Amino acid sequence: MFDDLFDSPWKILIVAVVVIVLFGSKKLPDAARSLGRSMRILKTELQARDDDEPAAPPGVADSAPAAPAALPASADPQAQIAALQEQINNLQRTVAADGTAAADTSQPR
Template sequence: MFGNLTGWHALILLAVVLLVFGAAKLPALARSVGQSVKILQKEVRDKPATSGEDTSVANRDNGAVESTDASARHA
């Protein structure tokens, strides 16, 4: 995606960012982006691995309805 990005492209991009956000807000913006990346990486790393069990609410609800119907037929 950024393989064709040359030095001139990066310089122009930096100039546009400076114009849009201003020099005073750049450190806060960079800090915010860095914190967001850290949080995203932590969430991806801490995501529990699924063991193939289906834990969706729809399947649990359907199972409960079926067991209720089955108990009603036997009663």
């Protein structure tokens, strides 16, 4: 549809005149500046995303418990349940120590 729209300088001139008439000559520089700023902001944000790893929010790294130990695949189910319950209890204590209410997971819903 638009394949041959800009193949002639006359077509480019006509499109430019239509744009100026529609938007007005006073608004075009502001629109171009705004578009340029937006493109620069997008470029810097994309570079920052590629350069930096996402940082943890402040205070999260300080109060985070140590990584849970991996359970061996051959452990019996009761040992796995006991280890998971211990992890839940540790997490509840950590949350309670931070000043927020810990959820009671021992009660069935």
